[in-house]
Amino acid sequence: MSNPPFGFGLPDPDKGRDNDSSGSGGQSGSGADSFQQLGQMLSQLGQMLSQAGSSSGPVNYDLAKQIALQRLGSEGQLGFSAGDTTGESAVRDSSHLAELWLDGATILPAGASTTVTWxxxxxxxxxxxxxxxxxDPVAKQVSGAWMQALPEEAKQAAGPLLSMVGQMGGMAFGSQLGNALAGLASEVLTSTDVGLPLGPENTSALLPKNIEKFTEGLERPTSEVLVFLAAREAAHQRLFAHVPWLRQRLLATVEEFASGITVDTSALEQLAGQVDPSNPASIEQAMSSGLLEPQTTPEQQAALDRLETLLALVEGWVDVVVAEAIGDRLPGADALRETLRRRRATGGPAEQTFATLVGLELRPRRMRAASALWKLVGDRHGMQARDTLWTHPDLMPRAEDLDDPMEFAERLGDSGALGADVDPIAELERTERAEREARESEPGPADSDSSGPDTDEGPGAAGNKPGDD
Incomplete structure (x- = not known):
């Protein structure tokens, strides 16, 4: 794994050295100098805390947003260079055309009621x-695990500084997230470019300025690239809108991973010996020392494997459906398809963010295998049988099926579960109705997100009935 998990970035060796006086010769300095440095450090700490906003919790999202926007600068406000009106019109026309083509390539109806430029x-x-x-689940589990495991003597010695430690932890997480978001925001092409439903429901969004940068050097007209990317965005939206369990399953798997985070207690004891409660700098240094890197349990690895497989199935399905929808309509479609695959394979910002967030690196081999599986199922059993697999998670291919798609396709035909008499839209409606009834019959708050990874209904499931445009 090339990047440490979320919240465990290594300290910047140059941080805090800008104000070092030249000619010190590496000497420790006088007592007056030490007091002066301590005063400067406390002053800087106070400024950091005051500038971070009033955000509370395991991650300081005010700081994350502030850092991300500062890194983007004025570039983050740009749309199409030709002007906003032209850009919005081009995106709308491209999305409309893409939806028409997709209607003949999948049983899932249009999932986006709004198309916007971002x-x-x-x-x-x-x-x-x-x-x-x-x-939140990752950061909360990390910060809570090591603070709760601190010896009582350390807690008593730290006293009220523990709240400052928590606040500084939220700032550390926020800073890391802000930098990751800035990198992603300057590269992503659509709202679903990272494979997760990050944006508002039923909304297709394209980022024209980033698309222009992506198009440079491709030797393809921007209009062609725009239609191709609009088709990918629309295909993602069809899945997320009309497969009611998918959104919740993706997000809940990340939460399941976070719930299993543990911290080595022996490292905590070593860390406690390094912290001087009277010196905030020692707290910050200890938090970024790498001693608290969590241990990956077998349960967590299983959650990551399920997340990777599900993301690969989503991306593979989109890849196949878009290729079938476009066909020979765009001369450069095959080249664009391969370009996007290679873009993912080189470890772009999406992969780096996932690796930083949950230790997950998307492997292009899995995505190509998923594409091959969906293509084979569609060729052998038809479009309806292929897309009906999304009606319930138990019907979906598993990780081992990606290793042997031929065996999965043969087993699917032998089972007779997806025969010609199956009405796929009725199956989608039946699944959604059953899940909604189960959710309404459960005790406790109906909108709770803490039901765990086995809950298949998502917060956006209600109201997204198959067949509604």
């Missing part, structure tokens, strides 16, 4: 609520 800043604003749901 700047990089818009992407941060609109996706931050979903990032909060993804990041």
């Amino acid at each position: 700047t990089a800043r818009d992407w941060i604003d609109k996706t931050l609520p979903t990032w909060q749901r993804l990041c």
Whole structure:
């Protein structure tokens, strides 16, 4: 794994050295100098805390947003260079054309009721609520685990400074998230570019400025690239709108991983010996030392494997459906398809963010295998049988099926479960109705998100009935 998990970034070796006086010769300095440095450090700490806003919780999202927007600068406000009106019109026309083509390539109806253009800043604003749901469980479990495991003597010695430690932890997480969001916002092409439903429900969004940068050097007209990307965005939206269990399953798997985070207690004891409660700098240094990197349990690895498989199935299905929808309509479609695959294979910002967030690196081999499986199922059993598999998670291919798609396709035909007499739309409606009834019959708050990974209904399931445009 190339990047440490979320919240465990290594300290910047150059941090805090800008104000070092030259000619010190590496000497420790006088007592007066030490007091002066301590005063400067406390002053800087106070400024950091005051500038971080009033955000509470395991991640300081005010700081994350502030850092992300600062890194983007004025570039984050740009749309199409030709002007907003032209850009919005081009996106709407491309999306409309893509939806018409997709109607003949999948049984799932259009999932987006709105098509919009976003700047990089818009992407941060609109996706931050979903990032909060993804990041909170990880950060909360990490910060809670090591603080609860501190020896009582250390807690008593720290006293009120523990609240400052928690606040600084939220700032550390927020800073890391802010930098990751800035990198993503300057590169993502659509709202679903990372494979997760990050944006508002039933909304297709494209980022024209990023698409223009992506198009440079492709030797393809921007209009062609725009239609291709609009088709991918629309295909994602069809899945997320009309497969009621999918959104919740993706997000709940991340939460399941977070719930299993544990911290090595022996490292905690070592860390406690390094913390001087009277020196906030020692707290910050200890938190970023890497001693608290969590241990991955077998249960967590299983959750990551399920998440990787499900993401690969989503991306593979979109890849196949878009290829069939476009066909020979766009001369450069095959080249664009391969370009996007290679873009993912080179470890772009999406993969780096996932690796930082949950230790997951999307493997292109899984995505190509998923594409091959969906293509084989469609060729052998037809479009309806292929898409009906999404009606329930128990019907979906598993990780081992990606290794042997031929065996899965043969087993699917032998089972007779997806015969010609199956009405796929009726199956989608039946599944959604059963899940809604089960949710309404459960005790406790109906809108609770803490039901765990086995809950298949999502917060956006109600109201997204198959067949509704």
